[in-house]
Amino acid sequence: MAKDKTPVSPAIRMLRANGVAFTDHLYDYEDRGGTEVSARELGVDEHAVVKTLVMEDDAKRPLVVLMHGDRKVSTKELARTIGVKTIQPCNPETANRHSGYMVGGTSPFGTRKEMPVYMEQTIVDLPKIYINGGKRGYLVGVAPADVIRVLKPTLVTVGILDEG
Numbered sequence: 001m002a003k004d005k006t007p008v009s010p011a012i013r014m015l016r017a018n019g020v021a022f023t024d025h026l027y028d029y030e031d032r033g034g035t036e037v038s039a040r041e042l043g044v045d046e047h048a049v050v051k052t053l054v055m056e057d058d059a060k061r062p063l064v065v066l067m068h069g070d071r072k073v074s075t076k077e078l079a080r081t082i083g084v085k086t087i088q089p090c091n092p093e094t095a096n097r098h099s100g101y102m103v104g105g106t107s108p109f110g111t112r113k114e115m116p117v118y119m120e121q122t123i124v125d126l127p128k129i130y131i132n133g134g135k136r137g138y139l140v141g142v143a144p145a146d147v148i149r150v151l152k153p154t155l156v157t158v159g160i161l162d163e164g
Helices: 010-017 034-042 075-082 092-099 121-125 144-151
Strands: 023-026 049-057 062-068 071-073 087-089 117-120 129-135 138-142 154-156 159-161
Touching (some): 010 129, 010 138, 034 049, 034 129, 049 092, 062 071, 062 121, 117 121, 117 144, 121 154, 129 144, 138 144
Parallel strands (some): 062 117
Antiparallel strands (some): 049 062
16 A cells, blocks of 8 residues: 555545545555556556546636546547537646646546546446545545545547557
8 A cells, every 4th residue: 555544535525515425545656557557556447447538618717627548539529419519628727727636646526626527328237336535646446436426527428549
C-alpha cells in the first residue's frame, strides 16, 4: 500500500453526507500513468476504473464526463448527443478552477463548481467501479447505482476503444 492515511477530500465528505458505502484504495501515483497504472496497482480490470474528465463546450461551459479507463470519449458524438457544436477537454488550469481538484486527482464528487455530468451508459452494468476520491493516488470503490443517485448523470454512449 502506498500510504496508510485515507485522505478526507470534498469528494469523501460528499460521499459520507449522502450515505454512500465506499472502499478506499491508495496507490503510488505516477505522473501521466492514468488508469492503466491505477488498475495495475489495484489489481482490477481497467474497464472498471472510471476516469473523471472535465471538458467544455463551444460556449466554454464546463461539464464532466465519466468514462471507462480503457475507452476514450468521442467528443464529436458527445457534442451531437448534447446538442452543441463542439466539446473539448479543458486545459489543466481550467479543469482545476472548475473542479477544485488537480488533474490526476479529479473526482466527480464535491466539485468546486456544479457541472452537468455525463456518464458512459455501460458503466451502470459493472458491479463496482473505482473512481477518483479527490487526490492523486486515491480511488474509491463504489456501486454505479450510488454514482447515479448522488450525481444524477445523463447516460450517454460516446465511448470508443482507446488504442493508444
